[in-house]
Amino acid sequence: MSLAVVPGLLSTAQPAAAHTGDGSVNHVWLDLGDAPSSQQTIAYSTFLASLRAAVSDTWRDGTQYTQNASQQEGIVRVSLSAHDDSGNRRAVDLWVQPDNLYVVGYSPQGSGVSYTFSDASFNRAPVDTSITNLPFGGNYQALVQAAGRDRSSMPVWWNDIRASILQLANQTSANTNTQNTARSLMLLIQMTSEAARFNDLEGVFRAAVGDWGWGTNGLPAWQQNLENNWGVLSNFYWNLVGAGNTSTPTVPYVPGIGTIENTDQVRRYLRVLHTFNAGWNYPNPSRDEL
Known part of the structure; x- marks a missing residue:
């Protein structure tokens, strides 16, 4: 298993080695910290660099692109953590396919269970937990239907990010709190996969993790x-x-x-x-x- 860690607010890390090997798990990490700050902005961008490296090859002009799919494809474990109101650190792992940056499911850390989208198709062998299907798919229409809202009405503030991490980290069943689960997944997919793909999405979340006073009530x-x-x-x-x-x-x-x-x-x-x-x-x- 290759490893790249962005362990927290003031720490730095080297980006993950390019590519995620067949059958392996590449690991990237971000702790949300206790409050927005300029240091957290740096940690977030370092985390995204690690995620990009974990899924990417590089074209001759320096452009990063996702690796080719394979039947024995590995997976990227994207760990996100935050502190609850009692000061306890809680974490969730998102499972990301390296050939397309799709989030296919998540696992509350330490639970031994992964909850995956009902339509997810991926090599499950590297996932070291039991797997249970969610009652909704990961395609856009299914996720919006389950969430009861789309990206245009999705709040992006530091507190929303924290709440989404904690909600998934504390989930104990695929069939409870499904609307909140879908909303949390929608937000964290934007923060991870979409921000890894798009410069402007990275900018949105850099601002949100860096400043209490910055946020948006939906994506334009x-x-x-x-x-x-x-x-x-x-x-x-x-x-x-x-x-x-x-x-x-x-x-x-x-x-x-x-x-x-x-x-x-x-x-x-x-x-x-x-x-x-x-x-x-x-x-x-x-x-x-x-």
Whole structure:
């Protein structure tokens, strides 16, 4: 098992080794600390660098992209911790696929149980707990239905992040508190997978973990449109650099942002691309990213 740890508020860590090997578990960690601070902002970005390294290979121009899928694929354990009102540290592990950065489930640390999305398809062999399906899927429509709200009405404040970590860390059943579980997962997926993919999402959460007074009551439409077009923008980039499936790619249009015309514009928004071996093309894949 390869290991990269971002252990807490004032600590530093080296990013994880590139790639997560077949059958292995790559581990990255973030402790939320006791309050927002500039040090926590640094710790959060260091954590994201570790997560990106755990799933990525590097193209010749320095661009990071997710590793290729395999039947024996490993998994990334993303540990998030916070202190409850009694000062006890509680932690939850999110399970992340390294070929696409999808969160497929979570495990309250120390519980011996993982709760996975009902539609999740991944190599379960590296997961060292029992596995129980949640009563909802991880695709966009299913998660929104279970949460009773979408990203446009999802609060992003330090207290919301803390509450989401604690809610999942204290969960004891797949079938209780399902709305709160779906809401917590939606927020923490944004904080981890989506922020690893997109520069602007990292900025949202850097601000939230750094300042009591900063937050937002939902993501604007243009940021959601970016998330929904991760596959399209990745495919466009690979076609431009000659690693895709056409020499005359369709120029993407992202509502709220406009036309994306070149590799520099793709890299302005995307920090990690989807692998060029995924075979994605227009339109988006059937699973909406979250």
